[in-house]
Amino acid sequence: MELKGKTAIVTGSAGGIGQGIACVLAREGANVVVNDLKAQSCEGTVNRILASGGQAMAFEADVTNKAAIQAMVNATVDRFGSVDILVNNAAIEDAPQLAADMSEEQWDRVMGVDIKGVFLCCQAVIPQMTKQKKGRIINIGSIASLRMTIYGSLDYTVAKHGVVGLTNHLAWELADAGITVNTVCPGGVLTPMMINATTPEYRDAVIKRMVPIGRYIEPEEIGEAVSFLASDRAAIITGQSIAADGGLLTGYGEDLRPSIRKRMVDMQVAHLAKHND
Numbered sequence: 001m002e003l004k005g006k007t008a009i010v011t012g013s014a015g016g017i018g019q020g021i022a023c024v025l026a027r028e029g030a031n032v033v034v035n036d037l038k039a040q041s042c043e044g045t046v047n048r049i050l051a052s053g054g055q056a057m058a059f060e061a062d063v064t065n066k067a068a069i070q071a072m073v074n075a076t077v078d079r080f081g082s083v084d085i086l087v088n089n090a091a092i093e094d095a096p097q098l099a100a101d102m103s104e105e106q107w108d109r110v111m112g113v114d115i116k117g118v119f120l121c122c123q124a125v126i127p128q129m130t131k132q133k134k135g136r137i138i139n140i141g142s143i144a145s146l147r148m149t150i151y152g153s154l155d156y157t158v159a160k161h162g163v164v165g166l167t168n169h170l171a172w173e174l175a176d177a178g179i180t181v182n183t184v185c186p187g188g189v190l191t192p193m194m195i196n197a198t199t200p201e202y203r204d205a206v207i208k209r210m211v212p213i214g215r216y217i218e219p220e221e222i223g224e225a226v227s228f229l230a231s232d233r234a235a236i237i238t239g240q241s242i243a244a245d246g247g248l249l250t251g252y253g254e255d256l257r258p259s260i261r262k263r264m265v266d267m268q269v270a271h272l273a274k275h276n277d
Contacts, residue, residue, distance in 0.1 A: 001027075001028050001029030002028050002029065002227070002231040002232070002233070003025060003028040003029045003030040003084075003085070003227065003230060003231060004028075004029030004030075005029065006029070006030045006031070006082075006084040006085055006230070007030060007031040007032075007033070007076060007080040007081070007082050007083055007084050007085070008022075008025045008030045008031070008032050008033065008084065008085035008086070008087060008230065009032075009033040009035060009059075009072065009073070009076055009083060009085070009086050009087065009121075009125070010022045010025065010032060010033070010034060010035065010087040010089055011035045011036075011063050011087065011088055011089050011090035011117070011121060012035065012036060012063070012089045012090030012091065013032075013034045013035060013036065013042070013045055013087075013089060014034070014036035014038075014041040014042045014044065014045060015041075015044070015045070015191070015192060016189075016191035016192055016219055017089060017140065017186060017189055017191055017219045017222050017223075018036075018045075018087075018089040018090070018140075018219075019044070019045045019048075019219060020218065020219025020220040020221070020222055020223045021087055021089060021140075021219070021222060021223040021226050021227075022034055022045050022049065022056070022223075023045070023048055023049060023052075023220060023223065024220055024223030024224055024226070024227050025085065025087075025223065025226070025227055025230065026049040026052065026054035026055070026056060027052065027054065028227050028231075029054075030054075030084075030085065030230075031054075031055040031056070031079075031080045032049055032054065032055070032056040032057075033056070033057055033058075033059050033072065033075075033076050033079075033080075034046050034049075034056055034057070034058050034059070035058075035059050035060075035061055035063075035072060035090070036058075036060070036090075037060065037061075037062055038060055039058045039059065039060035042058035042059075042060075043058065045058075046058050055080075057079060059072045059075060059076075063088075063090045063113060063117030063118075063120060063121055064112045064113060064116055064117050064120070065120075066120050066123075066124075069120050069121055069124045070124050072124075073124045073125055073128060077128060082128070082132055083125050083128045083129060083132075083135070084129075084132070084134070084135060084136065084230075085135070085136045085137075085138070085230045086121060086122065086125045086129075086135070086136070086137045086138070087138045087139075087140065087226055087230075088117070088118040088121050088122070088137070088138070088139045088140060088163075089140040090113060090117055091113060091114045091117075091140065091159075092109065092110060092113045092114065093110070093151070093152045093153075093156050094106045094109060094110055094152075094153070094155065094156075095267060095268065095271045096151075096152055096153050096263065096264040096267045096268065097153045097154075097155075097264065097268075098153070098154075098261070098264060099153075099154045102153060102154065102155060106155060107155050110155040110156060110159055111155065111158075111159055111162075114156070114159035114160065114162075114163070115159045115162040115163060115166070118139055118163055118166060119166060122137055122166070122170060122181075125137070126174065126177075126179070129174075129177065129178075129179050130174075130177045130179070132178075133177065133178045134178040134179070135174075135177075135178065135179040135180075136179070136180055136229065136230045136234075137167075137170065137174075137179065137180070137181040137182075138181075138182055138183070138184060138226050138229050138230060139163050139166070139167050139181070139182070139183045139184075140163075140183070140184055140186065140222070140226075141160050141163045141164055141167075141183040141184065141185040141186075141241060142156075142160045142185055142186060143185055143186070143187050143243060143245050143248055143249055144156055144157045144160040144161070145160040145161055145163055145164045145183060145185045145241060146164070146185055146241060146243060146249060147249060150206070150207075150260060151194070151198060153264075160185075163183055164183055164241050167181050167182060167183045167239065167241065168239050171238040171239030171240075172239065175238060180229070180234065180235070180237060180238035181238055181239065182229050182234075182237060182238060182239070182240045182241070182242065183240070183241040183242065184222060184225050184226055184229070184242050184244050185241055185242060185243045185244065185245065186217060186222050186244050186245065187211065187217060187243065187244065187245025187246050187248040187249070188203075188207045188211055188216050188217060188245070188246065188248065189216065189217045189218070189219055189221075189222060190216040190217070190218070191219060194216075198263065199263065199266060199267075202259070202263050205259070206259055210248055210251050211245070211246040211247060211248050212246060212247030212248070212250060212251070213246040213247055215246070216246075217244065217245070217246055221244065222244055225242060225244045229242075
């Protein structure tokens with residue numbers, strides 16, 4: 001249990017990758033603050049951790065709300081005495097749009113959660129981690145942080161590239177305070193977000209064909225990468241972006257534009273049909 005006695009905040013951890021990360025950190029001994037927009041939605045993750053003998057609490061907070069994030073950090077310190085690990089996992093991906101069709105409102109929504117939210121959470125924990133003279137910040141990016149999204153739109157690619165830039169700069173700023181900052185960039189993880197953003201036909205035809213390990217990644221496997229970066233074994237690793245993608249980015253590549261554009265049209269039609277029912 002490498003993280004025994006440590007306390008972690010994992011944003012957006014009611015399900016999906018965040019839940020997998022929270023459960024692995026708890027398995028390694030960390031106290032875990034499970035965050036999402038609604039406290040009730042966090043109950044599944046909290047209960048999984050408690051059932052396995054770990055310690056966890058839910059905290060309802062919107063990562064775009066500075067006061068709510070500060071309240072979460074304060075509550076974490078009050079309950080557990082420290083904030084040793086911050087995992088910025090909360091993110092959204094709006095309906096797929098080509099750049100020419102994207103609304104300003106969609107752009108602002110995605111940037112608000114996926115980049116502003118990461119900044120606000122980092123900003124909130126820095127004073128406590130500096131006081132402790134040690135901390136681990138792990139931002140969850142995407143393969144879209146390193147190349148481009150093959151699931152969504154320009155807004156998501158830009159936001160996830162921004163996460164890497166934020167990581168690199170903060171790693172430089174905070175190194176002398178004993179705080180490391182890194183990004184984990186998942187590939188094809190079978191989560192509700194993945195399922196909602198793609199059709200089964202698209203996943204079978206494109207994703208599996210492009211992933212050398214020949215399967216989807218499980219959320220807990222992303223948790224293993226995060227757990228390592230949160231541990232003392234990773235003390236010298238900072239400012240890095242690590243692809244946890246099953247080898248996806250090693251591929252020779254192919255022109256996916258026709259299939260991606262077709263999927264966007266299919267998703268737009270499905271989205272309109274759902275809202276017109």
